[in-house]
Amino acid sequence: MTGLRELGRRLVRDDEIATEPLSADAWAEFEAFVRHQRLEGVVVDAIATDRLRVTEEQRELALSAHLTAMERSVSIEALVGLVVDRLAEHGIAVCALKGVAACRLDRSRPELRSFFDADLLVRPEDLEQTYATMTTMGLRRRFVEPAAGFDRDFGKGSAFTSPDRREIDLHRTLAMGALGISVDPDELWSDSVSIEVAGRPMQALGAEARALHACVHAAASTTPPRWPTLIDLVELDRSGLELDRFIALCRSWRYDAVVLCALDLLATELGPALVPTIASTVGELRATRLQQMTLDAYRRPDTGYASRSVLAVPVIKGWRRRARFVRALAKPRRPYVEQVHGTTGARWRSAFEDVHALIRRRR
Amino acid sequence: MDGRTDPRSSRIETVFRRAARAPTRQSGGVLLVGDPLGGSSVLRVAGAGVLLWQLLDEDRTIAELVELLASELHVSRAEIEPHVTTMVQHLADANRLVGS
Numbered sequence: 107m108t109g110l111r112e113l114g115r116r117l118v119r120d121d122e123i124a125t126e127p128l129s130a131d132a133w134a135e136f137e138a139f140v141r142h143q144r145l146e147g148v149v150v151d152a153i154a155t156d157r158l159r160v161t162e163e164q165r166e167l168a169l170s171a172h173l174t175a176m177e178r179s180v181s182i183e184a185l186v187g188l189v190v191d192r193l194a195e196h197g198i199a200v201c202a203l204k205g206v207a208a209c210r211l212d213r214s215r216p217e218l219r220s221f222f223d224a225d226l227l228v229r230p231e232d233l234e235q236t237y238a239t240m241t242t243m244g245l246r247r248r249f250v251e252p253a254a255g256f257d258r259d260f261g262k263g264s265a266f267t268s269p270d271r272r273e274i275d276l277h278r279t280l281a282m283g284a285l286g287i288s289v290d291p292d293e294l295w296s297d298s299v300s301i302e303v304a305g306r307p308m309q310a311l312g313a314e315a316r317a318l319h320a321c322v323h324a325a326a327s328t329t330p331p332r333w334p335t336l337i338d339l340v341e342l343d344r345s346g347l348e349l350d351r352f353i354a355l356c357r358s359w360r361y362d363a364v365v366l367c368a369l370d371l372l373a374t375e376l377g378p379a380l381v382p383t384i385a386s387t388v389g390e391l392r393a394t395r396l397q398q399m400t401l402d403a404y405r406r407p408d409t410g411y412a413s414r415s416v417l418a419v420p421v422i423k424g425w426r427r428r429a430r431f432v433r434a435l436a437k438p439r440r441p442y443v444e445q446v447h448g449t450t451g452a453r454w455r456s457a458f459e460d461v462h463a464l465i466r467r468r469r
Numbered sequence: 470m471d472g473r474t475d476p477r478s479s480r481i482e483t484v485f486r487r488a489a490r491a492p493t494r495q496s497g498g499v500l501l502v503g504d505p506l507g508g509s510s511v512l513r514v515a516g517a518g519v520l521l522w523q524l525l526d527e528d529r530t531i532a533e534l535v536e537l538l539a540s541e542l543h544v545s546r547a548e549i550e551p552h553v554t555t556m557v558q559h560l561a562d563a564n565r566l567v568g569s
Contacts, residue, residue, distance in 0.1 A: 150496060169497040176494040177511045180503035183492035188507025217494050270509045304503065305490030 110139040115377045117148050118337060123158040133164055137171065143333040146172040147218040175220040179205070185272050186224045187304030192239050193228070200308055201227040201298055203277060203319060205334070207310035210301050212341040219334055223265075223273035227311075230278045230291050233258045237276075240266050245274065250445055252438030260422070260431050262286045280319050283414035284400045285326055288360045288421045297351075314352040317342045317384070318361055321368035326404035336372045343382030353390055360421070363393035363401045396420065411446075412460040495519065512560070517542060517549075521556050531557065 113136060116123045128136055140149050150172045152158035153165055160168065183206065190200050201207075205221025213219045228236045234255075237247060245266040251257045257264060262282040265275045279286035279294070297312030311319060320339040324331035356365055366388060373381050396417070403413040415435050422428045443450055492503035500519040502512040514522050520541060524534055535553050539546045 147496075169499075172496045173499060173501065173513070176496055176501050180492045180494050180501045180511050181509045184503035184505070184507050184509070184511075187490060187492065187503075187505070217496055268509075272509060304492040304505070 117152055127159050127161045144220050146175040179220050182224045182272055183304050187306050190306045196235050198232045202308050202310050203227050208338045212338050223275055225275045227277045230258050233278050250441045252442045253434035256434050281322050281326055284418040284421045285322055287418050313342055314347055314355055317347055318355055321365045324371050325364045325367040328407045336376055340380050340382055343384055349387055353387055360397055362391040363397035366393055410460040518556050
């Protein structure tokens, strides 16, 4: 049997995949791969267009898997609609990120892109009212912040879960730590576009910002990116990115190392045939040593929050803000310590080991 | 149910008005309809129900729905009317279950 990765690549490239139905064993492996990569919609599309030949049973299984994935997306979007309604009562605008936006803007049909949670962006000045509103709706915030106002000024945001386990990841920027602090929120909103979710008007990031978000989501992780994020990047590129704007945002957010890494990952996962034309801009990107160290701190499994926090300090503008950031993390509120580390001693031990490893690597 | 029935004056009205505010997806002839009130329940609508749901995006009388579906599916109005009634009732029940 052709390797699973190669089968998946053909799916994504819209190539013919299999002229004969896969054997039962091969199908079981393929199904697990598709589920892991959340490609159910792409498979159903390949079956419908006769690029993937299947048995009747396999067709039923593929449809059933797709319906299950779509049910999750639909039920998440129902919650998004409700949240958007409640926030609108306070005059708070919401911008959809990742799956909710990509399925509408970067696919020919929303059925081709599934998601398990919704990522929503609000302006930093609206974050606290948004937290309060979502809490009154019965959604539970998963993590407390180390100090009052920390999320608004330095954090990524916070995840919220509903009693029936649907999750909304609320953002004020694209990532935690340095890779989030370096992003200017005004630039995120400056070229946002209008979309409609569950009959409600919402915003989504402009194409170049969506591409950079896909890059940071793919690159700043200890595990290989799931394919839908990489496909977002391929599709954005196909529909034509403004390269000057892409590079300008990339420089402004210090994402050179992030983009270079994301393009490498894309070539490794999806194959060289799908490497986007933005790869031609790599010559203009300059990953500094600090950028590389910062990205490594997100990618290495032996690196933790302390290293990422230390590396965030140079990115924070203004000495007073830097001091506030350091103070908040040096002496956080007790509920934060208890939730994240258990005890203060355990927190400092882990931070010491983490930063020590960072310094060792630097040498 | 006759052509003078005005859905805007009945319990069914809420379904009509909210139809466009429900998230939807389609796969293999099945339409998934999320809860317009934000709950996690998802309605699976198959076959002619898909078309009916799409027609519900605008306020229409039952008679208009029967007329449109009869014409679209090339069947008589008498044949399609019971199905329309059942489907609309089902949607109204689903809507009631999610708390309207």
